[in-house]
Amino acid sequence: MIQKTRSNLLVSGAACLLLSLVAACGSSNSPGSGSAVDLGTAGGFAILAKSGISTVPTSAVTGDLGLSPAAATFITGFSLTMDSTNEFSTCPQVTGKVYAADYTPPAPSDLTTAVGDMERAFTDAAGRAPDVTELGAGNIGGMTLDPGVYKWGTGLLIPTDVTLTGDASDVWIFQIAQDLTVSSATNIHLAGGAQPENVAWQVAGMVDIGTTAHLEGVVLSQTTITLRTGASVNGRLLAQTAVDIDGSAVVEPAR
Numbered sequence: 001m002i003q004k005t006r007s008n009l010l011v012s013g014a015a016c017l018l019l020s021l022v023a024a025c026g027s028s029n030s031p032g033s034g035s036a037v038d039l040g041t042a043g044g045f046a047i048l049a050k051s052g053i054s055t056v057p058t059s060a061v062t063g064d065l066g067l068s069p070a071a072a073t074f075i076t077g078f079s080l081t082m083d084s085t086n087e088f089s090t091c092p093q094v095t096g097k098v099y100a101a102d103y104t105p106p107a108p109s110d111l112t113t114a115v116g117d118m119e120r121a122f123t124d125a126a127g128r129a130p131d132v133t134e135l136g137a138g139n140i141g142g143m144t145l146d147p148g149v150y151k152w153g154t155g156l157l158i159p160t161d162v163t164l165t166g167d168a169s170d171v172w173i174f175q176i177a178q179d180l181t182v183s184s185a186t187n188i189h190l191a192g193g194a195q196p197e198n199v200a201w202q203v204a205g206m207v208d209i210g211t212t213a214h215l216e217g218v219v220l221s222q223t224t225i226t227l228r229t230g231a232s233v234n235g236r237l238l239a240q241t242a243v244d245i246d247g248s249a250v251v252e253p254a255r
Contacts, residue, residue, distance in 0.1 A: 034149070036171050037125045037200040039218065040117030041110070042238055046096065046252040048118055049225075052076070052242040055093060056229075059245050063236075063252030064096040068111035072100035118238045122220045125202035128173050141186075147194075151175040155205060159183040164199060164216070165191040172199045172217070179203070180219075184210035184228070188217070196235045197253040209233065 042048055046063025051070050055077035067075055072089070075098065080089040086104040088097040099107045130151035136143065138152050141160035147170035155178035164172050172194075174180075180203045182188070190196065199217030201207070207221045212230040219225055221239045227248035234251050237243050 034128065034171050034173075036198045037121050037173065037202075037218065037220070039121045039236070039238070041114045042118040042121060043197075043236070045114065045236065045238070046250050047237045047243050047245075048114060049237075049239045049243045050115060050241060052244075053078075054242070054244045055248075056246040057093060059093050059248045059250070060095075061093060061245075061250045062095045063250070065094060065098045066111050066114055067099070068101035068108070068115050070100070071102040072098075075100060118220070119240065121200075121238070122202060122222065122240070125173050125200045125220055126175055126204075128175070130175065141183075144191075145172065147172055149173045149175065153177045155179040155181065157181050157183070158186055158188070161187045161189060163189040163191050164194050166194045168193040168195050168198075170194060170198060174199075174201045176201070176203045176205070179205035180207045180221075182209045182213045182215060185212050186210065187214040190216050195253065199235065207239075 044064060045066045046061050047053055048066045050068065052074040053065055053067055057077055072080065078091040078093055080091050080098055082089045087107050088099050088103060091098060099111055101108050101111055128149045131148035133151045135150055138154040139157045139159065140162055141158055144163045144165055147166040156176045180201060196216045197218065201217055201219045203221045206223050207219055207225040209215055209227045209231040211228040215233045215235065217235045219235065219237050223241050225237045225239045225243045227233065227245040229246045230248065232249040236252055237250060
């Protein structure tokens, strides 16, 4: 009887160990299963910058604009109309509100928080462990990319269309040590239910989106973001210096 009890205990213990191993394997993080970059309050802006935001009319921005610590005079080409509260302004080119550091409170403190969140998001994206490094030697034109963290120690050139394919919970993070250049008439496509809010372009250099090109995702640039004539972005432009757009369309993702 004692021997039988011991055998049962051994079998039960082995079963528990097997179940634990299966659970551990099932919960491991595969590429693309990580969390999206947390934008904090910076996620409330379609365009957020520190030193300036400019447009060559007529652009179309869906979502709020924010500028800090620079003043509203560094938001150019939009023909702003101040609200009676002096807390924000409006513009025919913007479906949303425009905020600047010199507007009436709470705009200044809210913008300071948002800029801090933008910088933390940049650091978060830059710190993720890469799944793939130096893909295409810095040229990913024509590729279809699965979810994951991609890293380049150089700039990244996208001369022809690229497709990001995955489901609605998958995440793509692109870590780029120099500039990001998307050639004219080149499109970034999402497939399989992939969502723009789960795509982050973390760029240490400049971002240049060519004429009539289209980008999907959140752009986190340590310097400037430029959209050439007719370029479009389904996502957010978050720059630690300036954002310049030219007859462009920027649409924030649904929240």
